[in-house]
Amino acid sequence: MSNATLTRPQLADPTQARQDRNAVKRSMVARVVTHLCIWVGVIMSIFPFYWLVVMSTNTTGDIFGYPPKLTFGPHLLENLHNVIANVDLLQSLANTVFVSLSCALLVMFFDSLAAFAFAKYHFPGKNVLFMILLVTFLIPGSLSLVPSFVLVSKLGWIGGFQSLIIPGAANAFGIFLLRQFATSSIPDELVESARIDGAGFFRTYWNVGVPMLRGGLAFLGIFTFIGAWNDYVWPLIVLVDPKRQTLQTALQTLNTIYSTDYGMVMAGALISVLPLIGVFIIGSRHFISNIAAGALKG
Template identity: 60%
Template sequence: MKAKPGAVLTYGALAVGALITLFPYYQLVVMASNTTADIFSVPPNFAIGGKLFDNLREVFSKVDLFGSVLNTLVVAVATTLLVLFFDSLAAFTFAKYDFPGSNVLFGILLATFVVPTQLAAIPQFTLMAKIGWVGDLKALIVPAAANAFGIFWMRQYAKGAIPDELLEAARVDGAGFFRTYLLIGLPVLRPALAFLGIFTFVNTWNDYLWPLVVLIDSNHVTLQVALSMLNGAYLKDYAIVMAGTLVAIVPLVVVFLIGSRHFIRNVAAGAVKG
């Protein structure tokens, strides 16, 4: 059976797009497995070298990579779980329940998008200092337990995805608010939760500024802060930095693969049922 020209062009475009997307990751492996001199050689070097394990040993000798990965994993997992719970709960309420002041409250919530997160660093640090959380991982987890973007995203999804008839049926059966949220809201919101989970985990994992500020004079160091310590004051060993970066992106790739499969599977299931 002969392939249609349109299909050939489509698959060809997808293949080119995949190569363009994956090339920076391949180049990261190349840089992490060579020396800094090899990285800046002319012509450019695109071959994977044999220095990867030497560079990784150098990384582990300079920073506590295992400790920083563990700290970041604790913060990222805890923050993601809290965001998924609180944001979906608030979004379900805004989307499907009318209560006095709901529109005003949601408008104030959207207004927080206008304020850059950097402006909140000083008052947030002052608050953390007053309650004694400076230098503690709680200062990274609790302030990030809910966010306006997640509530907005989940609300927009819930408004169209959750039929009002299901909620009415649940009320007739005597289900309360929280039971309705658990048994009706959450199953329908799974694709949106998968996206929000990936988005939150990646952002938390890559956060640098707030951990650098609030974990000052602390034994707790997150991964991005640890990687910044690989940079020398006068000389940068790019091969070492890239080796550390390679270790840092492995959990992100795993989370993306797991989360994206869950997201696509639930979207496809919803499309078939519809």
């Protein structure tokens, strides 16, 4: 008979098992807290839009009633009719689309052109020019209102759409943003290959730079379009022709000195917000898809 002894299976360490259970509990608690914070953030982000829709469907008395009315009312069509009766809505909407789209396209072109040059080419004074660009980015926009108005008036652009489009055709933020994109996403080898094949600067920019910058261009286009769409102060200063008013300056006429129909005002605000949501939905698909593609490549 063999003298080999049968070994008993080793029992799990109670301390280690307890630590594993505690780690699982902590992980579950962390996930619950994370999801709870996300839902709170989503609700806080969506509630202003919900409140805007609620106010646009109620009367002024309902809006200022106590307790506040948080449900939809039956006055949406009435408020929209009042907006259309008091504002040349279609004309101002067309003006705003033209100005915003022109600004977005020009910014995307000129900023990407400058960013591509700063990121992938070497030329005298490159670093100095980029530092000056960053300094202009730090200057508040309100400080440039008076000099910009003087310049626009000297050029005879007061009252014209060019006074809104040309000054906003390029900006330091877009150049800085796209330069960071170009530095990290465009390999130097591609630029060198295009140069060896005989491609000039513009052809290299168009065939190599633009396809690699689609994600940044999508974000910059959305950001610029929304900024131009919501701009109020500068159009109010330079647009003197009522037929050339943008949507924001047209809607401000709904606020009268003696009384204001806030249901009508909120209905006008709702009209101005809906196109922006559509633009974001269309543009964000390209932005998110390019981020995902970059993450997979990395």
